[in-house]
Amino acid sequence: MEAVQSAMPLYAVAVSLIAVVLIGVSGGRPNLREFWTIAASVLKFSIVASMLPAILDGKVIEYTLFTLFPGLDISFRVDALGIFFALTASSLWIITSFYSIGYVRAEKEHAQTRYFMCFAIALSATIGVAFSANLLTMFVFYEALTLCTFPLVGHKETPEAMAGARKYLTYLLGTSLAFLMFAVVLTYNVSGTLDFSPKGILAGTASNTVLAVIFVLFMAGTAKAAMMPLHSWLPAAMVAPTPVSALLHAVAVVKTGVFVVVRIVLHVFGVKLLSDTGLGTALVYYASFTIIVASTIALRQDNLKARLAYSTISQLSYVVLGVALLSPSGITGGVMHIVLHAFGKITLFFTAGAIYVATHKTKVSELNGIGKKMPFTMAAFTIAAVSMIGIPPFGGFISKWYLFMGAAEASQIPVIVVIATSTILNACYFLPVVHAAFFKDADESTVKGSPSLSGASSIKEAPVLMVAPLALTAIGVLALFFEPSVFLELARMVVSGVTGNN
């Protein structure tokens, strides 16, 4: 594999950090401030996209920022997996920026400057995780992401918001300091390196028991992936403003979590080691457990964002499950699910936010007949929901298809049952919302729920800055079904890298 030395990954990370300063100094002038956010997001996406041709050519881009001391450095390495995630996150940041502006202005949120500054830092950290060349660099950005999203989660500064934010911090910082760091130190001790490698770095370095311990520590340390029982920070973090939930808790933060898991599975342990030791299979069943249980819990959530949160928990484990199957189609499906779920779930959160801004409703049971008032929003919701269930012609079908194939390749028949069951559960918690929105009559059932319905006739679509982004992401969901080739190609490169066909 040819390695190109270039500072592009550094620029991709740094661009939004520079924007943070500009946002900070233009805090008094909202339009200029928002211009910096948009400019940074577009520029970031362009930089990431400019690296794509080289990666598709089979090259990797490397850049060492500095060396802490011999053996440990902060360095970037852009490979197929990294750019896959970076493309997803940076493209959705542009859309979320517009949506955020619409949301905070419509809601007249306080501390908007802090909000946009933290958002920009969070994106730097996310891209940093995507492009990390070694565990230490990844750890740094992983922690930075936790710290800079804390003010976003606790944005409202009410006691509930602070409690949610504190739980968020406790889970994420606590597990990573206690377990992830331990795993990193152990990895360094047994293998003498922290650099990711397509074949893994741990094979043959220690006894199976030690490796199993390291593996468990790694999995327990990445609470951002929200695998049970370390998931409860995610519903708690839903106190955040909706755009935060949308980008960070459907895309950046949680996807960083699963991305780290994928990195560790594929590039620290390696496919061969995990299949020889049976740890991969263990992870498959662990993820299956989360998928089923979280979906079941989602059924009972009346708060729309809480339902989406549990759906996220369940869907994240699809990624873990796919990769843990260790079969080519399984890995493809898992990796593809990163982008497909991102587009679908961000659309769902966008619609939840639009509904909230337009009607101040948060409960599923209050949404009867809303489809007639907010047709675009609810159409987007429907598209995303159907994609989540995995029905063609929507993006979600692709990853589900590969997951089924992957399970078959790995001869894991129970996993096929798990995915099928989960699909049914997905349908059970999404379709009633769609049904209520379009086919139930607004007046009769909502009257008893909320007395404020006198104003129901005045309900109309949210501001265009919010509806346009959610329409775009819904179109994205559709487009990814018909034209997934770039992402599929990247996923294929990941697979061929780790299975040794190159």
Next chain:
Amino acid sequence: MNIAEHLPVLVIVIPLMSAVIIPLAGRANSLYSWYITVAVTFSCFLISSSLLNTVMNTGRISYWLGGWEPPWGIEYVIDYLNGFVLVVVSFILFIVSLYARKSIEMEIDEDKTTTFYSIYLLFAAGLMGIINTGDIFNLYVFIEIASLAGYALIAAGRKREALMASYNYLILGTIAATFILLGIGYLYMATGTLNMADLREKLPALYDSKVVLTAFAFFTVGLSLKLALFPLHIWLPNAYAYSPSVVGAVMAATATKVGAYAMLRIMFTVFRVDFDPEAVPVTKILLVLSSIAIIAGSVLAIAQTTIKRMLAYSSVGQIGYIVLGAALVNQTAMTGSILHILNHALMKGTLFLATGAVVYKTGIDDISGLRGMGRKMPFSMAAFTIGGLSMIGVPLTVGFVSKWYIAVGALNAGMWYFVPVILLSSLLTTVYFWRIIESIYFPRKTKDRGQGAGGRGQNTERRTQSADINTPESEIYGEAPLGMLIPTLILAGLCIFFGVAAFLPVSVAEKTAAMLLGGM
């Protein structure tokens, strides 16, 4: 005669002489005494740097005091270990003296300031002496000089509790010094020499001697008391908490470090690394004690309601790291231990100086007094945050580097169970720093402010006090004066700099560790 040859002794003589001159200069104008202090500590720092540079290039320096040949005369020796510690300590002394002017004006009666600076330099001379000397009795003399000056410094504040704290420290410090003196006496009895290098040659033959064993035990206990190793730490929290901010900073950042240095010196150069008496399994005892110190220090820090006491208990934990690294007795862990002498000095210095700025502005050091300070004193609080993150051990700060080395060292030694100890303490550290960082930047809304306070009965009085601070008039608090802010920011900046460019101190620390574990 070349003046450069005399640097090892000048670094002691200059502050010692200046301590005498200052009261005279202070008579003319008390500000002169501050000028002299800054100039002297700065020259000490320059000399130290030059000495370390010489050691790095040409190796060990030996200076014969008065030209008398050791082992009869007193010898000053600079090698990697004390060259490194010398630079760290003199730098902190310099930075703190820069910072001291405003803080001292506020916290000490005006007629005492001159005396304060005089004692400060005496303290500096004592520390420099402990570090430089190659003679074990001379070591004791300097320990006493530094300690006596230290007692006076602690008592310098206006708080009545400071007298009690100082007295407490005086008693325990004297016991410690007595133990050390007894140790010296026994070693002299067994070998007939006081020179460290000479002792190193003569001791191996006597390792089985009960006298030598007893001496070693006395040294260990005495020095453990001096460096406040758990459970011999009880003098420390009050001493740090009730003394003037400047003294807390300088004691936390230098005095215990010098104690740690003395322990390394005795354990690894006077005695050798292979000295591991079966009767007294010293390293094992130290491993256990330091682990307890690390955890207990952090737990006790969580329980504190004033910042200085919290920082003091956190020091108890951090000293545990230094001892743990040394007691693991391998290259990597020892490197970590030596690095931690520098790193802890930087981060605890930052934290104490930032706290001092708050005390200067508001007059209280209650944790609740920091509420909302992020807006009022953004730079000081940024420094505090950096210090806090560094204490937690976040990568790219100095705290991470030494913890990393000690953790990897523990694994290399096959003692993996110390890694959870380190990580647990990181978690606990997060708990006690995060609650402060949160209240600095995310002050609760007025309504629920009383809520959190009501829960703990004994604090109600303090809380009421702090509630006054939050009344609108407190909005006038601005940033600390530049004279205080700049030193704080320099230390905070170094916390980041040496966290990123960690290879600089690591290269020195590695050589030091190799020297301690191998031959001289």
